[in-house]
Amino acid sequence: MSKYLSFGLLILLFCPGYLQAQGGFWLKVKNDNSTEEVWRYFDEELKVQSTLDSILTTAVAEGYLAAYLEKTTEKTDSLEYNLVSGDRFKLVGLRKGNVPDPVWEEIPIGKASFAEWNHWSSQVLNFFENSGYPFVQLRLDSLQREGKEVLASINLETGPLITWDSVEVSGNTNTKAIFIQNLTGIKPGTPFSQKEFIESSKTLQNTPYFELSNAPGLSFQNKSAKPTFYLRDRNVNVIDGVIGLLPNENEPGKVLITGQLDLELYHLGGKGRDIAVHWLRMNPQSQSLGIQAKESFIFRSPLSVQLGFNLLKQDSTFIKRAFSLDFDYRFSGTGNIRFFTNREASDLISTSGYQDLKELPEVADYRWNQYGIGLNFNWLDSQFFPRRGMKVQIEMATGNKKILQNTGIPSEVYQGLDLNSPQVTGNFQVEQHVYVRPLWGMWFRGSGGFTRNKNLFLNDLFRIGGLKSIRGFNENFFFAKTYGYLNMEQRLIFGENSYLMLFSDIGLLTNPYEELTRDIPISFGAGINLETGNGVFRFIYGLGKSNLQPLSFSYSKIHFGYLARF
CATH class of the missing domain: 3.10.20.310 (membrane protein fhac)
Structure with a gap:
């Protein structure tokens, strides 16, 4: 890139010759208007020349048009220069x-x-x-x-007008060039932009699918600029299995084994196509299943589409199903906006004992069509094991909920009830990583949410608790109409992706169906995150206290598992 100023009166004397020091270079520049003499160390020869050029540029900017550098001493590992400023114009x-x-x-x-x-x-x-x-x-x-x-x-x-040529991808990667073109926003035929080229490197470096193996290249010919990106695919596909050993509250003295399986396949075909399956068994009668599929850059636009299905079976009480369709628009390298629709259906599994009710029970059959918007921002320095940065997610949705009359429940309980009413929900999550020292880091995450409707049921409420929210409790332990919680970790880092940690969580939940509608759960514990080849071993021990669980070692929670990437 040519970028220089020529003043006519200025004569730049470039310094010939090469420094031949092994392992570094020392430089001292004395100003003829100053008695200050400071030695500076450089680990590369190019940095020495860059510093000398910068000194001259600064002198010219101050009006010393005839300034030049005079070499006074040259040794194998050091150089001395005298800056002759001359008259100031x-x-x-x-x-x-x-x-x-x-x-x-x-x-x-x-x-x-x-x-x-x-x-x-x-x-x-x-x-x-x-x-x-x-x-x-x-x-x-x-x-x-x-x-x-x-x-x-x-x-x-100005020189000739230069336009972008097609993007070229090189290296050990299955990524298609069209995906890189869509991701970076570099479009063939449009005017060249140095800013776009620099930003594209940052965007690719923060993409979870691959990493830059070398600095991007740029060649000019026939009035066009051809960018070349050297990529190396990451091991991003995930198989994550976790086993939980919990006290069996129904059979004291025995252990309850729960399970979790996460299968995530990313960047299929090198086009940003993702598929994920998540299964969780909280107890012998309750389990959940989630399936998502995402297609990126539809019709070569910044638009991505995601389909999802979620199922929750809550013991013998109710079953809930949700079908979702998301449209995700990427408006910058760090931000995107989502527009989504969701069809949620919940039904009672059994109506045994409901035949003599005088009012509607805490669970009911309903259908809810919701439409929402979400904003996501990601400023993390790494998508897998970040040290610094912030991540923000915000979501709001509204729609009409229809209550269905169940034939197993007396029809009288539905009399005078508004069977169709609007329902609103929202949630947010803010994550912050702080890198204090090479061996010490901190992690904070704040989350919150609410749901509003004149006829809220237990199967309408959020499910909170467990490894991914408030630790020290069973998975999905809490029902919450509104919630907010803060996760805090102190991390002792002993490897690139390995650390010991101490954690503490605190939350504030409301549930209209509990005797004490307000709960402030707290938890604390310790754990280890250990990188082992192509996977990560995790072990976490936590203790929690709430209105529903006393602080006791007999209620402690142990989670361990192995997350394999391939």
């Missing part, structure tokens, strides 16, 4: 020359000075580099000098 006038009027008006220049000129020219060069002219040049022309005062005109040479 003052820029008293600046004519726009051949700069187009729209650019002159869009990027106005302030009071004439070399510092202001340097700042303005940098803005203009950036403007053209991001508008298809990467070889743009700016210089001062028609110089008029009176003593130490200079009057000049601006000369702009």
Whole structure:
């Protein structure tokens, strides 16, 4: 990329020769206007030359147009230079020359000075580099000098218009070039943008499917720019099995074994196609199943589509099914907006004991069609084991809920009941990673949600508790109309993806069907996350206390499992 200023009066003396030190270079530059002498160490030769160029550029910006560097000493591992500043000139006038009027008006220049000129020219060069002219040049022309005062005109040479060529993908990857093109937003035929090229590297580096194996390449020919991205696929597919050993509350002295299985297949065909299956058994009579399938960049647009099915069987009380359709629009490298619809259906499994009811029970049959919007932002430095950054998710939905009359329940309980009513729900989650020291990190996550309807049932409520929410309790232990909880971890890092941790969780839940409608569960414990080849072993021990569970070692929860990536 050509980006320089030529002033006519300035003569740059580039320093020939090569430093031949083994393992590093020492540099000292003495200013003839200063007695300060400081040695600086560089681990690469190119950094030495870059520093020397920067020193000269700064001198010119301050008005020392004839400044140059004079080498005084050269050794195998060190160089000494003297900066000869010369006379200081003052820029008293600046004519726009051949700069187009729209650019002159869009990027106005302030009071004439070399510092202001340097700042303005940098803005203009950036403007053209991001508008298809990467070889743009700016210089001062028609110089008029009176003593130490200079009057000049601006000369702009844009160079040829450069457009994007097709994206090329290289390396050990199955990723298709069209996927990279859609992901980065680089479209063949559109004007070249240096900013797009830089941002594309950041976007690809933060993509969970692959990583950059080398710095991206860029070649110019026939007035087009061809980007090349060197990728290496990550082991992102997941098989995660967890076994929970819990006290059997129905049979004291015995252990209840629960299970969880997560199967996630990502980036199928190299096109961002994902499939996930999640199964969870909370107790012998309760279990849940979730299936999702996602297709990215429909019709080569920033739009992705996801289909989902979720099933929850709550012992012998009720069963709930949900079908969802999500449209996900990616508006930046870190953010996306979702529009979704969800069809939720819940039915009683058994009506035994309901024949003599005088009012509607706490569970009921219903159908709920909801429509919602969600926002997601991801500023994490890694998608798998982040050290720094934040992640934000917000979701709101509304729709009409219809209560169905169950023939096993007396029809009188439905008299005077509004069977059709609007229902609103919302939730959020904010995650923050703090990297304090190389061996010490912290993790915080805040979550909350609410649901509103004049006829809320137990099978309407959120399910909270367990390994992925408030630890120290059974999975989906709590029913909640509104909830909020905070997870906190202190992590002692002893490997790239391995750490010991101490955790503490605290929440605030409301449930209108409990004797004490307000609950403040707290929990604490410890665990280990250990990377082993292509997988991660996890072991977590937690104790929790709430209105429904005393703080006791007999109610402690142990979760361990192995998450395999392939």
